[in-house]
Amino acid sequence: MNSKIAAVEQTAELIRMFAKAIEDTKAKYSDNPVYVQSAVSRAEKQIKKLYIDLFFLLGLPDSNSFEESLSSTFVLYGNEGGDAYVTAKSLHGFLNRLRQSIRAYSPNEELNFSVRAASTGSLHLSFEPMGKDKNKGIEALKAIGETARKLSNTKNLKKSELNEFQIAVASLMPKDKIGIQRMELKGNVLSPQPLKISKNEVKIKVARKIRKVQGEQFQVSGKIVDVNLENMSVIIRTATGGRKRLYFDKTNETKAIDSLKSNFAVVVVAVESQKMQIKKIEIMPDLPPNQN
Amino acid sequence: MTLPLDVNFQVPQLTNHGFLPPGIYDCTLPELKFKFANLSQKRLELYVLFETFLSGLMEHMECIEEVYVDGQFVSNLEETSDIDVLIVAKTLSDELTIEPFIDRMNRVAVDIKVAAKDTPLCDSWFSLYKLFNSHKHSEHSGKEKGFLRMVL
Numbered sequence: 001m002n003s004k005i006a007a008v009e010q011t012a013e014l015i016r017m018f019a020k021a022i023e024d025t026k027a028k029y030s031d032n033p034v035y036v037q038s039a040v041s042r043a044e045k046q047i048k049k050l051y052i053d054l055f056f057l058l059g060l061p062d063s064n065s066f067e068e069s070l071s072s073t074f075v076l077y078g079n080e081g082g083d084a085y086v087t088a089k090s091l092h093g094f095l096n097r098l099r100q101s102i103r104a105y106s107p108n109e110e111l112n113f114s115v116r117a118a119s120t121g122s123l124h125l126s127f128e129p130m131g132k133d134k135n136k137g138i139e140a141l142k143a144i145g146e147t148a149r150k151l152s153n154t155k156n157l158k159k160s161e162l163n164e165f166q167i168a169v170a171s172l173m174p175k176d177k178i179g180i181q182r183m184e185l186k187g188n189v190l191s192p193q194p195l196k197i198s199k200n201e202v203k204i205k206v207a208r209k210i211r212k213v214q215g216e217q218f219q220v221s222g223k224i225v226d227v228n229l230e231n232m233s234v235i236i237r238t239a240t241g242g243r244k245r246l247y248f249d250k251t252n253e254t255k256a257i258d259s260l261k262s263n264f265a266v267v268v269v270a271v272e273s274q275k276m277q278i279k280k281i282e283i284m285p286d287l288p289p290n291q292n
Numbered sequence: 293m294t295l296p297l298d299v300n301f302q303v304p305q306l307t308n309h310g311f312l313p314p315g316i317y318d319c320t321l322p323e324l325k326f327k328f329a330n331l332s333q334k335r336l337e338l339y340v341l342f343e344t345f346l347s348g349l350m351e352h353m354e355c356i357e358e359v360y361v362d363g364q365f366v367s368n369l370e371e372t373s374d375i376d377v378l379i380v381a382k383t384l385s386d387e388l389t390i391e392p393f394i395d396r397m398n399r400v401a402v403d404i405k406v407a408a409k410d411t412p413l414c415d416s417w418f419s420l421y422k423l424f425n426s427h428k429h430s431e432h433s434g435k436e437k438g439f440l441r442m443v444l
Contacts, residue, residue, distance in 0.1 A: 053425075053426060
């Protein structure tokens, strides 16, 4: 255990060292911007690698785990692709526009959020609703996310056809002028009121082999940590820390699946291993934190 | 196995951890091959890639101060995925000159870092090379290990 703590400290120290090297390089070679850009880019890539090491040492498989533990995460990518860091200026612009969107959604009451951030190149900003009306905050984030998705899929967007809230969200979406190339919204608690689902109500069809077991009953148990409604898949984290991605049949009730994500631990039992079809999904109370 | 006659061995014995004792050790290409490439077929393939890389790098010899080798390749581990290489350029402009060449290389097998000497970034790479990778060798975390300086 001590060696693990030492490893975490050592990795953190190396991250600090490279971060300091970036600052020192910028200050020392300010007259040589080409060199600074090149050196900083390489140092940032190394920092990214070290962060991945750090996540691993902390028991998180990768940086995505950061947002899995939080309610709603915007992932921002800088102007030069996934490796590019988001500049302070573009972050400032993003936060201003997010504030405008939240105000447009809820003009008569001030909604407050706490923010946590992580960066491994892209910037992960997670917003937790605060104050007495947390559900309203969650609804606001959900509405922003849904509107952003809708607008991004709309061709020939005309400002005259948008309402005030949609205009605010449209301004939040990535544009060159605010320096953010791409934005994703990953939400875990976007559905505040869990739907009641009875046993066997959700049928899951596995489109990919989970495990090569023939003629044997096997089960996958764990907590659903992510649901992708676009390709109808769900990622389950097992008690041993592994992950499995299952694909749903598209005829399923999407709202029901959505509510599974944050409110239940599940036990999925597969009985036809050759067809890899899961026939039954049992919904159980959430796992205690130490079993997540 | 036949000992190469033209090698003046300078690399010390590996420690119980299977890595070099703390320090920087001069190493010729034949010695690198003899000590570290013959442990497995994968290592031999990595060595050939590194040799090819070095011969290409020689075209920019006037830009290079030193070349260092590190990573699992410089250990007794049979399984190793790449060779870590640090190229120290003589000046900032030399670093920028050789950077396009480095970028063209297969970095999956030869993980190349480049930094001009006496720069903050170069110091950081050295610090990184001196330590065990805390992710892969967490049991040795906090301890220092050695790495190689190639005799070009």
